[in-house]
Amino acid sequence: MAKRDYYEVIGVARTATKDEIKKAYRKVAMKYHPDRNPGNPETEELFKEAAEAYEVLGDDEKRQRYDRFGHEGLKSTFGNGGFQWSDFHHASEMEDVFGGLFSAFFGGGNPFGGGGGRGGPRGRDIRIRYPLTLEEAFAGKAAKVTFERREPCETCGGTGAAPGSSPERCSRCGGSGAVRLSRGFFSVQTTCEACGGAGTVITKPCPDCGGEALIGKKVEVSFDIPPGVDDGMSLRLRGEGEAAQGSGSTRGDLYVGFQVREHDVFTREGTNIILEMPISFTQSALGAELTVPTLHGDQTVQIPPGTQSHTVFRLRGKGMPAGDGSYGDQYLRTVVVTPRKLNDRQRELLRELAAESKEDYHAYRKKSFFQKLRDTILDVGG
Ligand SMILES: [Zn+2]
Ligand SMILES: [Zn+2]
Structure with missing residues (x-):
């Protein structure tokens, strides 16, 4: 070819x-x-x-x-x-x-991940999922994971041979780990099957690892989660994967994949945060000072009189870390809650209010759908 x-x-x-x-x-x-x-x-x-x-x-x-x-x-x-x-x-x-x-x-x-470069065999990569809360993703944290990976066996010192015995030179390849095969005109070099490329064979296998030279061990790895990680991002920890057998071998890598859990009140979109904030209809009509939760702590937000439901306010820089020292924004969307239960006094006050406002509900009903829609959409600046 x-x-x-x-x-x-x-x-x-x-x-x-x-x-x-x-x-x-x-x-x-x-x-x-x-x-x-x-x-x-x-x-x-x-x-x-x-x-x-x-x-x-x-x-x-x-x-x-x-x-x-x-x-x-x-x-x-x-x-x-x-x-x-x-x-x-x-x-x-x-x-x-x-x-x-x-x-x-x-x-x-x-x-x-395939291993087997000129540097010798490479251990397998390991992938671990790491769930975290939105608050943890916001602040970042020092983290630890515990998992099992293959490590050089201590009993045989990673040779695979029983203590007291030692691996012998492979007779098939003469210790080179490779054999030449002729195919027609071509001569190709392949890994020796007898020794698996190691150049040596084990006559008396180690009782602990069964000659594998590697043995599964529980390990703990610490790392720092940077602030602002998103669901689906991963961190690569070089050399924290599995060990491989043989001289000149290198370890695989560890990939930590982040799963950011859904939050009770905040919705995340990239570096921005969206919060739906219920307000009463008197607050909506009269305006109010709201205490708004953000990931940066509570914020005071003044909403003007006549704030409609689904009005959006932007709190600049109150979102997630963007990774370059800046932050996204938080969007606050008001939702006007109409009371379900009224006592006699409240009902009376509202009737008075209706009379005072000369509200003509009949006329309102006659308006077209789009006219009504236009009445409820307010453009708000950022
Ligand atoms: Zn062993
Ligand atoms: Zn061999």
């Missing part, structure tokens, strides 16, 4: 600028992202191919070498196994593609 031209993979001209290459790569990466194509090995391959192309074309020095010598020019860069995810250096600048853009954590498909 001939290797495709990197410019073709990303879909740009050979004369493309760095910026054009970056934009084009982004498009391709988003199209083939594993989260968008779950369980599809074909798009996964294309996703990786695009990353390889960008790793080269996005780097002046590598691009120059590729332009002069083609794929041959990058043999030393990517090593024998060819490009691996561990060779990719642009994950941080593509954070939205590789991090949070799609289902980021619960959907799986972390492109770096």
